Amino acid sequence: MNALDWLEPLRSSVPELGTTAWRRLERFDAALGELYPTAPAPGDGVAWSAWLREARRVLAARGHRVPGGPAGILWQVLAQFLAGARDLDLRDCIGPGHGAMVLAHARAATAEAWDQRLKAGELxxxxxxxxxxxxxxxxxxxxxxxxxxxxxxxxxxxxxxxxxxxxxxxxxxxxxxxxxxxxxxxxxxxxxxxxxxxxxxxxxxxxxxxxxxxxxxxxxxxxxxxxxxxGLGIFHQHFARFRPLVAATALGTAAGVHSLVTGTLAERRRAGRLPRIRDNASIIIGRTHAEITAALLEALAAARLAAAGHPDAGMFARLEKAAGVDTAVRAVHDLAPLVGAVGFQRGHRIAKARTDLAGLLYADGIHDSLYRAGGISLLAGASGPGRPSALAAAA
Ligand SMILES: Cc1cc2nc3c(=O)[nH]c(=O)nc-3n(C[C@H](O)[C@H](O)[C@H](O)COP(=O)(O)OP(=O)(O)OC[C@H]3O[C@@H](n4cnc5c(N)ncnc54)[C@H](O)[C@@H]3O)c2cc1C
The missing domain is CATH 2.40.110.10 (Butyryl-CoA Dehydrogenase, subunit A, domain 2)
Incomplete structure (x- = not known):
C-alpha cells in the first residue's frame, strides 16, 4: 500500500479538491518517489541536511507548489502526509512553512520578496x-x-x-x-x-x-x-494553520511504517517464512489503520476551520496536533515489534520514524500544554453562552 492508497478512499471527504488538485498531488507524490531514492545513506547529518534543502529546491523548481485559495491548506495537509510517509524530515519539502507569518503580516514589498525566495526553496x-x-x-x-x-x-x-x-x-x-x-x-x-x-x-x-x-x-x-x-496574535493565527500540517506529516510517517510492516509480513507469509499471520498482528494492523485515518480526517477538519477563520480554529489545531502526533507515536510503537529486531537497527526506517516522531512531542507545542489549553477553552465554553457552530462561522 503506497501513501496515495491511504488518501484515495478519503477523496469524497475533501470535496474542495477537484480532479486537477488530485492530479497535482499524484505528480507531487511521483516526484517524491523519484527524489527519495537519491537521499544519502543514514548517518551523515551534513549530507542529509544538504539533500533535504536540495529536495525542497528541486521540488519548487519543478513547479510543485501549494495551490492558492482556501482549499490550498487542505491540499497541503495531504501533501504533508505524502512527504511524511517517506520521511518525517521531509516536513519542510513544500510550502512556506514558518515563512507563512512573513507572507501574511510583512509589508507588501517585504512579503513579495520573501514569496519569491520561499518559492525558490529558501526556508x-x-x-x-x-x-x-x-x-x-x-x-x-x-x-x-x-x-x-x-x-x-x-x-x-x-x-x-x-x-x-x-x-x-x-x-x-x-x-x-x-x-x-x-x-x-x-x-x-x-x-x-x-x-x-x-x-x-x-x-x-x-x-x-x-x-x-x-x-x-x-x-x-x-x-x-x-x-x-x-506578536501573540500572529503566533496563534500561524499555529492554527501550521499545527494540522504537523499532525498530517506525523500521521504520514506512521502510515509509511504501517505499509512497511504490512508489506513485510505479507512477503514473509508469501515466502513461507511465516506459516500464518497471527491475530495479534492483524488486529494491530487494522486498528492502527483506523486510528491514522481518523486522525488525518481530524487534521483536515482543523485545517478547514483555520482557512475559514473559525473562532475555534486555534483550539482544534492544538488538540489535533497533540492527538494526531500521539496517534502516530502509538501506532509506530505498536507496529514496530511485528517485524522484530530488524527494525531496531540504527538507520532503519522504523527506528528513525520512532525517534523523529518523539521530537514532535515537543516541537510546535508540548502536548500536555496543548491539551490543557484545549480543556480550558472547552470548560469556558461549557460555563458560558456556548461556542458558535462551525457552519455559522464558515457561512
Ligand atoms: C525537535 C524540536 C524542534 C523545535 N523547534 C523549535 C523552533 O524551531 N523554534 C522554537 O522557538 N522552538 C522550537 N522547539 C522548542 C519547542 O517549541 C519547545 O520544546 C516547546 O514549546 C516546550 O517548551 P520547553 O521544551 O521549554 O518546555 P517547558 O515549556 O519548560 O515545559 C516542560 C513541562 O513543564 C510544564 N509546565 C509549564 N509550566 C508549568 C507550571 N507552571 N507548573 C508545572 N509544569 C509546568 C509543561 O506543561 C511541560 O510539561 C523545538 C523543540 C524540539 C524538540
Whole structure:
C-alpha cells in the first residue's frame, strides 16, 4: 500500500479538491518517489541536511507548489502526509512553512520578496522558545529597544530552534519597546547573530540549537510583522494553520511504517517464512489503520476551520496536533515489534520514524500544554453562552 492508497478512499471527504488538485498531488507524490531514492545513506547529518534543502529546491523548481485559495491548506495537509510517509524530515519539502507569518503580516514589498525566495526553496525558521519554557511564550525576555536612530536593537537568547543553520531568516518573538510581544523577521546572515548547534536525538534533518541575538539592528518599518505588540496574535493565527500540517506529516510517517510492516509480513507469509499471520498482528494492523485515518480526517477538519477563520480554529489545531502526533507515536510503537529486531537497527526506517516522531512531542507545542489549553477553552465554553457552530462561522 503506497501513501496515495491511504488518501484515495478519503477523496469524497475533501470535496474542495477537484480532479486537477488530485492530479497535482499524484505528480507531487511521483516526484517524491523519484527524489527519495537519491537521499544519502543514514548517518551523515551534513549530507542529509544538504539533500533535504536540495529536495525542497528541486521540488519548487519543478513547479510543485501549494495551490492558492482556501482549499490550498487542505491540499497541503495531504501533501504533508505524502512527504511524511517517506520521511518525517521531509516536513519542510513544500510550502512556506514558518515563512507563512512573513507572507501574511510583512509589508507588501517585504512579503513579495520573501514569496519569491520561499518559492525558490529558501526556508524561514521561528525563534520563540526561551530557557524559562517554550510553553510560556507570554513570559519571553528577548528585548527590542528603540535606539535614537529609530531602529530596534534586539538582544536575548532563543533555544531549541530548528533550521538553525539552514534558515535564510528567522521570525523572532521579542518584547518590544511598548512591553508587548512583537514578531520581527531577522536575516540569518546578520553578523550579530550567534548560533550554538546542539545534537538532537531525532529529527536530525535540520540543525537545532541556540540562537543568541547581540544587539541585532533592524528597521521596524521593514522587519516588523503586523503592528507593534501584535506578536501573540500572529503566533496563534500561524499555529492554527501550521499545527494540522504537523499532525498530517506525523500521521504520514506512521502510515509509511504501517505499509512497511504490512508489506513485510505479507512477503514473509508469501515466502513461507511465516506459516500464518497471527491475530495479534492483524488486529494491530487494522486498528492502527483506523486510528491514522481518523486522525488525518481530524487534521483536515482543523485545517478547514483555520482557512475559514473559525473562532475555534486555534483550539482544534492544538488538540489535533497533540492527538494526531500521539496517534502516530502509538501506532509506530505498536507496529514496530511485528517485524522484530530488524527494525531496531540504527538507520532503519522504523527506528528513525520512532525517534523523529518523539521530537514532535515537543516541537510546535508540548502536548500536555496543548491539551490543557484545549480543556480550558472547552470548560469556558461549557460555563458560558456556548461556542458558535462551525457552519455559522464558515457561512
Ligand atoms: C525537535 C524540536 C524542534 C523545535 N523547534 C523549535 C523552533 O524551531 N523554534 C522554537 O522557538 N522552538 C522550537 N522547539 C522548542 C519547542 O517549541 C519547545 O520544546 C516547546 O514549546 C516546550 O517548551 P520547553 O521544551 O521549554 O518546555 P517547558 O515549556 O519548560 O515545559 C516542560 C513541562 O513543564 C510544564 N509546565 C509549564 N509550566 C508549568 C507550571 N507552571 N507548573 C508545572 N509544569 C509546568 C509543561 O506543561 C511541560 O510539561 C523545538 C523543540 C524540539 C524538540
Amino acid at each position: 524561514i525558521g521561528i525563534a520563540a522558545t526561551e530557557r524559562h519554557g517554550g510553553s510560556r511564550i507570554r513570559e519571553i525576555t528577548t528585548r527590542a529597544v528603540r535606539a535614537d536612530d529609530g531602529f530596534w536593537r534586539l538582544s536575548g537568547e532563543k533555544c531549541w530552534v530548528s533550521r538553525l543553520v539552514e534558515a535564510a531568516a528567522f521570525v523572532v518573538f521579542v518584547r518590544g519597546p511598548n512591553e508587548h510581544i512583537s514578531a520581527v523577521v531577522v536575516d540569518a546572515d546578520d553578523p550579530n547573530l550567534e548560533r550554538e548547534v546542539v545534537e538532537p536525538a531525532g529529527l536530525g534533518g535540520w540543525t537545532w540549537g541556540v540562537l543568541r541575538l547581540h544587539e541585532v539592528c533592524v528597521d521596524p518599518g521593514l522587519a516588523l510583522l503586523g503592528q507593534p505588540g501584535g
